[in-house]
Amino acid sequence: MLPIMQSSLKLLKTAPPTAFLGLTILTVVLFAGVFAPWIAPYGETDVVGAPGLSIGGDFLFGTDQIGRDVFTRILYGARNTVGIALLVTAMAFFIGVVFGLISAVSSRWVDQVLSRLVDILMAIPPLILALLILTIAGTSVLNMVLVIAVLDSTRVFRLTRAVGMNVAVLEFVELARLRGEGTWWIVRHEILPNITAPLAAEFGLRFCFVFLFISALSFLGLGIQPPTADWGSMVRETSTLISFGIATPLVPAICIALLTVGVNLIVDWFLYQSGMRKE
């Protein structure tokens, strides 16, 4: 067995039950997303039965307002919603970390310009800014991805800048400078390795935020568009069923909440492990 596997197994054994729950949820969702076409009993957009069948009949989670299998669409939704949320978070991180590091190691002037710009972006509620930009650019998945990535990168920027600046004034960085290393080398070899832990924790929290944001936009009909299966828009589409006493819209909504709770639990455990949280 590889040493890295051994150490992660050891870590898993010490995990508290809450972290275990979080890991289980995350694994199940990722598995469902990756293997959706193989697990799902029907196709993503196939109409397979009467519309609005309730939960627990012939179909595990019933059928939606036009008779598609909700269980199938939940599996595909795991692929679409979580996939897009991961993509957006990764993009937000790339933008935020690059500019945050530039801000941390550059002259005061560059730092001031970038920071004030971010201050202004953060002073506007993200949902409102997203709605404004989506009106100009038109509602499409690509536009939504770009808008949320840029809006969310502001928070990553703030964190990267703050932790990067703390490291940038330490002795070993100064030593590297005196040795004549270039700025890019210092960032890669001295600063980045020292700020990965807070950034990793932030990735989990940002993912939760992005995921809820995408779900909210899709729920409002401004994000991922039908007939693509997506948890947020599934809630919207099946919402009329609830007035007939059928709980179908709760299924995708609960999936969204479960995944967010799961990731939060993992982040909590991680913070505790890496000594960033005492309680």
Place this chain on the structure above:
Amino acid sequence: MIQIVRLVAQRIALGLFTLLIVTLLIFLAVELLPGDFVDAILRQGRTQESVEVLRRQIGLDQPAYVRYFSWLTNAAQGDLGYSFSNERPVSDLIGNRLYNTFFLAGYAAAMAVPVALTFGILAALYRNSVFDRVVNITALSAISSPEFLAAYILIFVFSIQLGWLPSLAHIAIDTSLWESLKLLFLPAVTLTLVTVAHMMRMTRAAIINLMTSPYIEMALLKGVGPKRLILRHALPNALSPIVNVVAMNLAYLVVGVVVVEVVFVYPGLGQLLVDSVSKRDMPVVQAGCLVFAVTYIGLNLVADILSIITNPRLLNPS
């Protein structure tokens, strides 16, 4: 005292500057739109002359900065232009809906703030007890769930299964206050659930944070009881962060209203805004964004100022 006045004045200046930038951003949004107002209004039956006349009428022949200042002064006087889709004045469309949105947000705040403070203080008082754990787990799940989950669970249980409350918040101008309080109960509870968690966690954290400071330890050694310790010794110093987080959450509440309004089909500003985004009705979106942004920035400003004013260390400088 002079220190406080200077700090507050600084914050106000910064807030006004941010507002100015935000209005500029919202104005520029229209400039980026392919085509202009005229193209949008005169879809068919346009001639060279009618285009020219209309352009002059709404002042599009003037440079952008002139139009920006006239848009800004008009908006400040309540004139927000005309909607693309039904050509009514935007201020007419918004007027009543704005009142509805603020009514709902205020209703939710009236429930959320007392509940959050009480539970936060109790959780700090009985730290690490079963009560504290339950409150914490509930708070975590409330933070992690989307607004519509709470909304649909409430609808499913209280209006479909039990039939106690209406699931739609159909409200008219002549609806009586009592009736609207009843109609809006579920939306207000939804918003309360979403905001209470954050406020409560911050209240608890602010108090627990203080519990390790030397003066609290001194009071403890003096033999002060736990209730008096928290209410008389810890709370005054924790007030500043708590007030701050309350005002910040009220700002969040005004924005979070958008999703809840859509769920309950409530005729508020949020629903109008979402409808207008899909119709690409720019003047309405502009006006809606302006109102939400001004409220949000205003409340955040109030949060900052209150946290400066309620800070006892600044009030009694030694």
